[in-house]
Amino acid sequence: MGHLTALALQLQAAQPVSPAALAPSVWEHMSAALRDSVYRVLSLLISLLPGVLALVLAIGVLTAIGGLVSYLVRRILTSLQFDERIARSRPTEISSSIQDWVPSHSPTVLVARTVFWLHVLLGFVIGISAFDASYSTASQMSVFLLPYLAHSVGAIILLLVGNIIARFLSRSVLIGAVNAKLTYARFLSLGVKWLVLVLTAAMVLDHLGVGGAIVELAFGILFGGIVLTLALAVGLGSREIVSRSLERTADRMPPRGPFATPEQPVKPEPVAKPTGTLRHF
Amino acid sequence: MASIPSQPASAARTGSGSPAASLLVSLAPLPHDAFESTLSNLSQAFAGATVLVATPDQPVGAADAFDQTMDGSTEDSAGYYFDQDWASRYNNLQLLTELPAVPPPSAWVLTAADFLNAYKLAQQHGASACMLLGGESQSLTPEALRSLAAAVGGTGEGVIGEGGAPNGKGVDLAVPRYEFGPRDGLVNSAILYPVTRAVYGARPRFPLAVDLGLSLRMAERLAIAAQRFTASGQNDAILWPVAEAAVAGYTIAEVNVGRRAIPQPATPDLNSLLARITSSLFSDVEARAAFWQRSRIAQSNARPTQPAGGSDGFADLDIQPMLDSFRLAYTNLQEIWSLVLPPNSLLGLKRLATSPAETFRMPDALWVRIVCDFLLAFRLRTINRGHLLGALTPLYLAWVASHILYARSGVDPEYHVEELAQAFEFDKPYLVSRWRWPDRFNP
Numbered sequence: 001m002g003h004l005t006a007l008a009l010q011l012q013a014a015q016p017v018s019p020a021a022l023a024p025s026v027w028e029h030m031s032a033a034l035r036d037s038v039y040r041v042l043s044l045l046i047s048l049l050p051g052v053l054a055l056v057l058a059i060g061v062l063t064a065i066g067g068l069v070s071y072l073v074r075r076i077l078t079s080l081q082f083d084e085r086i087a088r089s090r091p092t093e094i095s096s097s098i099q100d101w102v103p104s105h106s107p108t109v110l111v112a113r114t115v116f117w118l119h120v121l122l123g124f125v126i127g128i129s130a131f132d133a134s135y136s137t138a139s140q141m142s143v144f145l146l147p148y149l150a151h152s153v154g155a156i157i158l159l160l161v162g163n164i165i166a167r168f169l170s171r172s173v174l175i176g177a178v179n180a181k182l183t184y185a186r187f188l189s190l191g192v193k194w195l196v197l198v199l200t201a202a203m204v205l206d207h208l209g210v211g212g213a214i215v216e217l218a219f220g221i222l223f224g225g226i227v228l229t230l231a232l233a234v235g236l237g238s239r240e241i242v243s244r245s246l247e248r249t250a251d252r253m254p255p256r257g258p259f260a261t262p263e264q265p266v267k268p269e270p271v272a273k274p275t276g277t278l279r280h281f
Numbered sequence: 282m283a284s285i286p287s288q289p290a291s292a293a294r295t296g297s298g299s300p301a302a303s304l305l306v307s308l309a310p311l312p313h314d315a316f317e318s319t320l321s322n323l324s325q326a327f328a329g330a331t332v333l334v335a336t337p338d339q340p341v342g343a344a345d346a347f348d349q350t351m352d353g354s355t356e357d358s359a360g361y362y363f364d365q366d367w368a369s370r371y372n373n374l375q376l377l378t379e380l381p382a383v384p385p386p387s388a389w390v391l392t393a394a395d396f397l398n399a400y401k402l403a404q405q406h407g408a409s410a411c412m413l414l415g416g417e418s419q420s421l422t423p424e425a426l427r428s429l430a431a432a433v434g435g436t437g438e439g440v441i442g443e444g445g446a447p448n449g450k451g452v453d454l455a456v457p458r459y460e461f462g463p464r465d466g467l468v469n470s471a472i473l474y475p476v477t478r479a480v481y482g483a484r485p486r487f488p489l490a491v492d493l494g495l496s497l498r499m500a501e502r503l504a505i506a507a508q509r510f511t512a513s514g515q516n517d518a519i520l521w522p523v524a525e526a527a528v529a530g531y532t533i534a535e536v537n538v539g540r541r542a543i544p545q546p547a548t549p550d551l552n553s554l555l556a557r558i559t560s561s562l563f564s565d566v567e568a569r570a571a572f573w574q575r576s577r578i579a580q581s582n583a584r585p586t587q588p589a590g591g592s593d594g595f596a597d598l599d600i601q602p603m604l605d606s607f608r609l610a611y612t613n614l615q616e617i618w619s620l621v622l623p624p625n626s627l628l629g630l631k632r633l634a635t636s637p638a639e640t641f642r643m644p645d646a647l648w649v650r651i652v653c654d655f656l657l658a659f660r661l662r663t664i665n666r667g668h669l670l671g672a673l674t675p676l677y678l679a680w681v682a683s684h685i686l687y688a689r690s691g692v693d694p695e696y697h698v699e700e701l702a703q704a705f706e707f708d709k710p711y712l713v714s715r716w717r718w719p720d721r722f723n724p
Contacts, residue, residue: 168665171617175671178610179552181602185613278598278681279465279543280551281389281558 055127062126066119074112082108124153148208155204162200166193184237191230198222304430305408307399308336309416309544318419324371326423327430335377335402377402389544390489391415393507394516400504403497410434410451411500415491416544425538429455432534433494453531454522455494456485457538463694464598465543468558470698471680472652479705480566480573480712481527485535488523489558491544495522499531519561528572555677556670563659574713596689603682604641608634610675617672621658626650633679643683645704651676652705653712661719 077083086107128149170193177185202219205211211218235242306323308316316338323334391413403411410433414421434451459466469487477488495503503522510518526533546554566573611634619627629647636642655673659666688694 171665171668174613175617175668176552178613179606179671179674181606181609183609185609189613277464278467279545280468280681281466281543281546281554 051131054130055124058127058130059120059123062119062123066116066123069119070112070116073115074108077108077111082111121153128153151208155207158204158207159200162196162203166196166200169193169196184233187233188230191226195223195226198226303409303434304330304412305333305335305399305403305406305410306412306414306430307395307402308334308338308414308418309395310337311416311418313338315417315419319414319421320371320374322419322421322423322426324374326426327373329373331373331375333375333377333402333406333408335399337378377406388517389416389546390491390519391493392516393510393518393520396500396503396507396520396522397511399495400497400500403500409497411495411497413493413495417542418492420540420542421492422539425457425536425541428536429457429492429494429538432536433496433499451496452534453496453499453529454526454533455536456487456490456523456533457492457541458486458535459490459538459543460540461543463688467681467684468555468677470694471648471677471684471701472559473562474698475649475702475705476562476566476652476656477521477523478702479709481524481569483523483527483533485523485533488521489519492538492541493522494536496531499526499529502526502529502531519558521562521565524565524569528569552671552674555674556667559655559670559673560659560666563656566656567660570716574716598685600641600682600685601638603678604638607675607679607682610672614672614675617664617668620663621669621672622651622654626654630676638686641679641683641686643680645701646708648676648680648701649704649708650711653708653715656712657715657719660716 083106131149170189173192174185174189177188182188198219202215202223205215304327308319311319316336320334323332395413399411399413402408410430412426412430412433414426432452432455466487469489473488474486478484499522503520503525506520506525507518510516510520523533548554611630615627618630622630626647629644629650633641633643633647651673655669658664658669663669684694684697687697
């Protein structure tokens with residue numbers, strides 16, 4: 001037994017040791033690199049966590065405060081009979097337009113909801129500020145990313161408002177044009193819609209700081225093109241109407257200058273016969 | 282408030298200098314000739330009784346008399362001026378040319394300011410009934426004026442008309458029934474009359490009549506309603522006296538007054554006028570939902586009692602522009618209509634849009650559903666209300682075209698309107714159901 005052990009030791013001593021066997025393997029290198037990456041990502045995430053927490057906390061707290069303030073405002077306005085006072089004081093012209101936007105005919109509810117959403121917005125702004133402060137590292141990413149994040153709130157609001165206005169104007173034009181019996185009503189409506197949407201998109205991109213001069217230039221070309229197209233379409237379509245109108249105006253105008261004849265009384269246009277008409281009222 | 286009460290010398294006076302009169306007649310602004318003619322008719326209608334006439338116009342000579350009165354030259358103890366010519370012509374009329382409490386807008390319908398001013402004057406002068414006459418009132422005959430006043434007991438005579446209270450007591454609201462031609466008052470025939478009848482169970486043919494007879498308590502109720510508008514500067518707001526009387530449980534009578542020239546709006550823009558009138562009606566229906574959802578309507582199979590206008594009144598009408606308008610709207614407004622109307626109604630409109638002019642007929646049931654669904658969308662604010670009512674105009678024109686074609690095919694227009702009103706009554710459960718549960722599935 002002792003003889004065999006001695007032989008084995010001799011053999012082991014006789015074999016040369018390879019350098020690859022002694023150095024760490026490729027897999028070990030890769031796993032180490034991955035471990036480092038994961039560590040860095042986790043470190044970054046952990047460094048972001050306070051900011052995210054602050055954002056969520058700010059929104060949550062301000063939402064709760066907003067709910068409370070909204071409730072109080074509603075109670076106070078109800079006790080002050082705010083709706084009745086508004087109904088008595090507001091002028092006729094704006095009354096109907098206000099009513100279109102007021103939920104359930106109640107200005108009190110409108111004020112309360114506005115107060116609530118202002119608080120939510122305030123919470124979002126404060127949260128973003130806190131997030132920005134907690135993430136004030138020297139990394140390049142924060143320099144580029146955070147302005148977009150901060151401006152994205154305004155951009156989203158712009159986008160929403162722009163869409164609402166585009167839809168409202170588009171419908172207004174469509175209904176007005178159809179009732180005016182214009183055969184190109186849909187075309188007009190789409191034109192107005194896309195004008196507003198293009199304007200909105202340009203404003204959003206400008207607000208985000210994307211594109212710079214390219215957006216302005218592209219917007220100018222696109223907007224100008226749409227307006228020119230519409231002007232040509234309407235102008236060509238109503239060429240005869242305009243010429244007839246101009247002819248009528250020219251006929252009514254008395255001649256001027258040294259050869260002008262004494263002013264003749266303008267002959268009134270014949271009134272349409274009442275036959276063939278309907279009286280809706 | 283400047284006041285120029287003028288009265289004839291022959292009129293009997295009370296202790297305060299005012300003659301005893303139970304009826305106040307409130308006139309709309311009129312041209313001079315029309316004013317004189319109206320006064321003549323009033324004097325003839327109420328011969329033997331003293332009537333207070335409130336008018337924004339001044340008779341010839343009144344302005345001079347007013348100036349003299351202000352100078353103190355001809356002022357009598359009661360502040361009245363005397364005009365022998367007036368006294369001889371209209372010895373039973375006492376003119377009140379007071380400045381109104383609320384400046385009345387020059388509207389073609391009775392407005393909130395008119396109701397408020399009439400009630401204040403009636404209260405001030407102790408009248409027991411009022412009669413409001415709109416523009417073109419010179420075309421009302423003395424008999425018509427007498428009937429309208431008698432219905433509200435303004436002249437102490439018995440009540441005439443359809444639903445008046447017996448024993449000469451007078452009803453609270455007397456609504457005239459005009460003899461219209463078949464092509465007149467189409468918005469009234471298509472929407473105002475059938476909706477009012479179905480919703481409130483009140484049957485006056487002209488819910489937005491330009492003349493009305495009111496008892497004092499009805500005038501007071503309308504004045505209270507009017508004050509809500511005038512307080513916010515909406516002097517030209519439209520009130521719905523028939524709905525007001527129905528909700529209050531007051532008696533309503535309809536009085537045949539014959540033919541009358543109906544004042545027309547200054548701007549004949551159908552889109553804006555239709556939107557204004559329907560918006561006011563829908564708002565009123567919305568405000569009184571608690572009442573009309575409970576009220577039951579007595580179904581009636583009564584046929585029109587008025588002499589038919591005849592279908593030949595439509596012979597020279599060109600309906601093609603109306604059909605074109607509807608078809609243009611069908612190709613463009615489907616997106617908006619689909620937000621308001623259920624698929625069944627949209628299918629009906631599709632069939633209508635593809636049907637040729639000869640067979641173009643809008644079924645009553647379809648029109649009823651359209652109006653009901655627009656009323657519901659108005660209440661729910663499904664889309665902007667201005668857009669909603671703008672989208673109703675082409676549908677209304679389609680109804681008018683269909684109405685004309687019905688008439689040309691031999692159907693009496695008045696009969697068609699009555700059929701439509703009954704269709705509205707039969708479909709009231711649909712309106713009530715969807716009003717209460719708007720989200721329920723509705724194919």
